[in-house]
Amino acid sequence: MPYPDKLLADDEEVVRHLHPHWLTISWPIVAFLLVVGAATFAAALVPDGAQQGAVRMAIAGVALALLAWSVLVPLLRWRTTHYVITTHRLLFRQGVLARSGRDIGLSRITDVSYRQTLWERLINSGTLTIESAGDSGATVLRRIPDSDGVQQLLNHMMEEDADRRAREAAGYLHGWETAQPTARF
Structure with a gap:
């Protein structure tokens, strides 16, 4: 259309x-990989115990906020620039x-x-x-x-x-x- x-x-x-240019979104892709990798690594380091689920949820929340700020916003800016x-x-x-x-x-x-x-x-x-x-x-x-x-x-x-x-x-x-x-x- x-x-x-x-x-x-x-x-x-x-x-x-x-x-x-498509390279405008290359750093958000790198940021995505880094945030997901760091969050996964941090979640794996959480010791067993009663607070394990809450700590992992906090890590996931921080990771989602970082992804929204460093990946989603730049992608939307790129997509909505004509x-x-x-x-x-x-x-x-x-x-x-x-x-x-x-x-x-x-x-x-x-x-x-x-x-x-x-x-x-x-x-x-x-x-x-x-x-x-x-x-x-x-x-x-x-x-x-x-x-x-x-x-x-x-x-x-x-x-x-x-x-x-x-x-x-x-x-x-x-x-x-x-x-x-x-x-x-």
Whole structure:
């Protein structure tokens, strides 16, 4: 299913829908393994006795709280961050409980650049900086997978949008001119 249809205009289509690079969630996976391993080890070290069950439950409770904070929250942030390129605009949405977003019309974008560190080049990720007309300044999108490809795609989509607008304007002018009665001499 494409990006929520309620956000799209009738003649608008999703060209590319991205989340931050998958390595964004690599540390939460490592944290998951460490917390589960440490909790299991700690539960095994609890001596036999009347309090064994309560101590193991306390260890499990602490482990669950750590998992929620170090694994679940980052995974939800990753999953609820959307970078969507459509035929008319760039949409950026983020947030789990409180949401924020920005839409930039392709015709308003003045410059798209990307930056990659050596590590980001190796994993095919990077940072996009999008300059647009208006008072809001540059939009910086971090950890974009295939950032150089996305930059080229945005430039291509900006050209197609300009061509589409020119065709619509020409069609409007042409339709207006043909609707006028012609003078006969």
